[in-house]
Amino acid sequence: MEYNPHRDQYWDEAALSADMQQAFDICNGCRLCYNLCPSFPALFQIVESYDDDAAQVKPAEMDLVADLCFQCKLCYMKCPYIPPHRFDLDFPRLMLRSKAIRAKKNGISRTDRFLGNPEQVGKMGQLAPGIANWSVRNTGLRRLMERIYGIDHRRHLPRFAPVRFTDWVKRHQPAQTPPMDEVDVVLFSTCTVEYHEPGIGQAALEVLRHNGIRAIVPPGQVCCGMPALDGGDIDGALARARSNVELLAPYARAGKPILALQPTCALLLKQDYPTLVESEEAKLIASKTKDVTEYLAEAMRRGKLKKEFQSSPGEVTYHLSCHTKAQGLKRAAKDLLEAIDGCDVEMVERCAGIDGTWGLKAAYYDESIKVSAKLTERFQERHATHACSDCALAGLQIETVTDKEPVHPVEILARSYGLLGGGAS
Ligand code: SF4
Ligand code: SF4
Numbered sequence: 001m002e003y004n005p006h007r008d009q010y011w012d013e014a015a016l017s018a019d020m021q022q023a024f025d026i027c028n029g030c031r032l033c034y035n036l037c038p039s040f041p042a043l044f045q046i047v048e049s050y051d052d053d054a055a056q057v058k059p060a061e062m063d064l065v066a067d068l069c070f071q072c073k074l075c076y077m078k079c080p081y082i083p084p085h086r087f088d089l090d091f092p093r094l095m096l097r098s099k100a101i102r103a104k105k106n107g108i109s110r111t112d113r114f115l116g117n118p119e120q121v122g123k124m125g126q127l128a129p130g131i132a133n134w135s136v137r138n139t140g141l142r143r144l145m146e147r148i149y150g151i152d153h154r155r156h157l158p159r160f161a162p163v164r165f166t167d168w169v170k171r172h173q174p175a176q177t178p179p180m181d182e183v184d185v186v187l188f189s190t191c192t193v194e195y196h197e198p199g200i201g202q203a204a205l206e207v208l209r210h211n212g213i214r215a216i217v218p219p220g221q222v223c224c225g226m227p228a229l230d231g232g233d234i235d236g237a238l239a240r241a242r243s244n245v246e247l248l249a250p251y252a253r254a255g256k257p258i259l260a261l262q263p264t265c266a267l268l269l270k271q272d273y274p275t276l277v278e279s280e281e282a283k284l285i286a287s288k289t290k291d292v293t294e295y296l297a298e299a300m301r302r303g304k305l306k307k308e309f310q311s312s313p314g315e316v317t318y319h320l321s322c323h324t325k326a327q328g329l330k331r332a333a334k335d336l337l338e339a340i341d342g343c344d345v346e347m348v349e350r351c352a353g354i355d356g357t358w359g360l361k362a363a364y365y366d367e368s369i370k371v372s373a374k375l376t377e378r379f380q381e382r383h384a385t386h387a388c389s390d391c392a393l394a395g396l397q398i399e400t401v402t403d404k405e406p407v408h409p410v411e412i413l414a415r416s417y418g419l420l421g422g423g424a425s
Contacts, residue, residue, distance in 0.1 A: 001022070003275070005100065006275075020094065024065075028043070037074070070364070070368075071092050077326060100232040100234045103233060104234075111361060112357070114151075118192075129161065133160055153362075155360055178214075178216060184214040185208065185258075186257070187215055188260045192261075193262065197392050197408070200261055203420060207417065210417055225240035225272075229272070230356040246281075249285065252281065252288045260292065263321050263324040263390055266327060267326055269289040270286050271286070274286050291327055296336055306417070310416065313343055313412050314344065314385070314386070316387075318337065319347075320333070333409040368397070372397045372398075387404045387405065
């Protein structure tokens with residue numbers, strides 16, 4: 001099966017159809033993923049509707065299955081037939097390929113164009129954050145936005161921060177580009193942190209500084225490209241990936257770890273940049289990228305993190321996001337939080353059903369809420385505890401249902417160290 005958009009075979013509709021048919025046959029025989037997401041029940045229902053086992057699934061049915069995939073990657077983690085198995089099955093990437101071919105053929109939809117460009121949205125919101133935040137809470141305007149851009153009016157959207165993260169950095173980090181030997185780590189800040197959640201970046205910088213780790217935020221970073229990829233916009237994702245690779249390559253060549261502040265972006269840099277950009281630099285960047293919780297947990301294991309805290313958050317309900325799990329990280333954030341005296345962590349390992357942009361769309365909002373039911377139920381039950389998630393988008397889902405706003409693990413760490421003013425709450 002073909003997963004590399006630089007090869008002609010990737011864009012060949014007949015080849016895609018044959019690969020999809022083969023994948024459907026394999027999955028139908030396996031059925032291990034029957035309850036992971038809406039894609040698989042739809043797939044099995046389609047296959048069962050055919051009397052003849054050898055019947056070819058129709059293109060519209062293939063599109064339906066692909067459109068119900070929101071790239072959580074849970075099936076990939078479970079699947080015994082991923083490359084290098086001879087079946088060569090990477091179900092999520094196959095679904096992306098289906099979207100990419102349709103986007104190329106029919107054009108990128110207005111919704112995907114809007115959601116695929118978080119920088120433009122972020123910059124627009126930053127012109128007048130107060131008005132922008134009022135607008136995203138105004139039901140009438142949200143219904144209009146739903147009609148124009150297809151974003152469900154019930155979905156809580158990220159708030160626009162009064163100050164962009166990089167503007168805050170400029171004020172607090174005198175040397176923007178210090179000599180390489182004065183840099184220990186590089187932050188890949190992500191659009192979420194840049195425009196909506198600068199507190200995560202500030203907390204990460206404070207925690208690193210407190211532990212004697214010199215971090216920089218190189219100016220000129222762009223979106224990782226995942227939202228564009230989600231909408232099938234391969235060119236948009238590729239342009240952003242190339243730009244970030246060019247910016248980060250000198251640091252990777254100098255052996256500096258690159259810390260991504262959001263799990264989806266970390267995953268893309270680690271797993272997709274080498275295929276998207278096809279260069280030695282992209283491979284190097286993939287190998288040097290770490291989720292910020294991953295880096296801090298490793299530092300803690302090596303005895304490089306201070307264990308003296310000024311306060312404790314007490315009970316924390318922590319959501320382990322799918323894209324954190326897909327990086328092979330099951331315990332990083334939990335270990336960090338449990339290093340704080342008196343911090344009792346319950347980890348909820350359930351899909352938030354929003355990965356990327358899928359759960360924001362009106363067409364999938366109800367499905368998305370259903371997928372996340374077990375996760376949000378647990379957060380409701382533990383409403384009195386501190387809510388925590390390393391994924392801001394998953395946090396939105398939790399907030400939409402429970403009205404509780406989860407914070408990132410580094411924010412809890414920073415507060416517990418007494419670095420952000422105020423206690424752990
Ligand atoms: S990546 Fe997630 S949403 Fe997509 S098919 Fe796999 S389990 Fe379903
Ligand atoms: S993706 Fe893999 S594990 Fe899941 S149903 Fe298909 S073959 Fe089975």
